[in-house]
Amino acid sequence: MSARLKLYQRVAQEIEQRISGGEYPPGTRLPPERDLAEAFEVSRPTIREAMLALEIRALVEVRHGSGVYVVEQLPAASPPRELNVGAFELVEARLMFEGEGAALAARVMTDAQLHELDAILEQMEALDPASPEELALDRLFHMTIAEGTQSSLVAQAIEHLWDLREQSPLCRHMFQQARRSGINPRPGEHRRIYEALKAGDSDGARTAMRAHLTRVSEDLLAVTELELIEKARNEISEKRRRITQS
Incomplete structure (x- = not known):
């Protein structure tokens, strides 16, 4: 697997190769998330990003109460790989x-910058x-x-990471989903950061x-689970609709 690819992309590429090679034939269920994480020696978030990438490429689908399956009809040609960063990798x-930036700023931040931070x-x-406005x-x-x-x-470097958050399709998708799920920035956590900076700690x-960024990662992990639940609900609703119309 190419070292130039992001971690989730390398996992997605390997699974795609196993699909095209017949190890995971059309219609078969992929191994559980935990098993894939152990097999590839990566985290669950990385597996979820890989699954999302494969879903975007129309290679897999999520089935309610069952898991992730290879699609019955594989696309004629694999779509171009998304050259972006996953949300978990970004965090x-x-x-x-x-x-480390906060640790450094606590030692050298000026009074004017602290005042500006407090006003924000x-x-x-x-x-x-x-x-x-809160996002800005x-x-x-x-x-x-x-x-x-x-x-x-x-x-x-930090500005570049924030730019990637908006430029990466995977990042945008997951953070937008977080907003739709009611997960928003928490000023209380920012206040604790500010107080430590003000104290020069x-x-x-x-x-x-x-701690703040770890919570962001945990929220994103919860969002991916909520998204799977929402997909399941939509599938059930659609089945009920078809039954009532038959």
Whole structure:
């Protein structure tokens, strides 16, 4: 498998090759998520991103109460692979960069930047949780911390990660699903980050930032489960509709 591919893409490519090679024939059920995670030595989130990629390519489908199956009729040609980053992979990178970025900012952030951060946070706390403005403020909050490191390279790296969140189809899909499921930025977690930064507590800022981003990852994991449940409900509703019309 090519090292140039993202982790979830490498898993998806391997499964696609097994499908085309006949190991997973059309109509057969793929191994359970836990088994695939163990076989590929990756996390459950990576398997879910791979399944979503295969679903986008019309190679697999989710069946209620049964699992993920290879489609009965494989497409004539495999669609181009999506060259983007999965949401879980993105959050892992943010954990590393923004966690250490917060630790650095706690030591060197200026009073003016702390004041700006507090003003952003107050705006976030005053908004309705579902407000589109909160998403922009969420990014601004994190970017203000990144700029507070006084390192243009750190700030550029973190800005690039935020850009990927909007540019990647997989990321957009999962974060939009989170919004539809009622999962929004939590100002309380941002407030704890701010308080550690204000106190100049490097370890506390790192811990608070990592705790916040870990919660984001956990929310996304819950969203993928909710999405499968919603698909199952839709399938049941459609079956009932067909029965009542017959």
